[in-house]
Amino acid sequence: MTTIALEKxxxxxxxxxxxxxxxxxxxxxxxxxxxxxxxxHRRTPGLDIEAGEAFLRARGITRSSGFIADDFDDPLPEDFLIQPLSGS
Known part of the structure; x- marks a missing residue:
């Protein structure tokens, strides 16, 4: 490790x-x-999806993400928050 004055x-x-x-x-x-x-300079590695999936498969986990319904981001009905919960 070398030390140098800022001016030089x-x-x-x-x-x-x-x-x-x-x-x-x-x-x-x-x-x-x-x-x-x-x-x-050191490049920071990105997320390695394939390595993550291989890690999960090695431990018997076959699905890395849960199910997301096609209508997940559809708008909710206007009265959604005032409807009683089902089974209540």
Missing amino acids: AASSLAELAARVEGGETIVLTRDGKPVLDLVP
């Missing part, structure tokens, strides 16, 4: 970027105190 880093940003691309971590300082780290 401003004039050699391209060189520092090349070093960071090579895997090096560089600490930039102001008045001798660490201000920020230059580190290689």
Whole structure:
């Protein structure tokens, strides 16, 4: 890990970027105190649906989601909230 003063880093940003691309971590300082780290970019992995389904299948779970009715998002009747519950 290399430490460089912020003032010096401003004039050699391209060189520092090349070093960071090579895997090096560089600490930039102001008045001798660490201000920020230059580190290689890491891609965050997305959601792997296939791996999740394989995980569930290995444990005997064949359906990864419940049933959603075709009319799930249809508007409710106007008097829905004032109707008594069935079986009450």
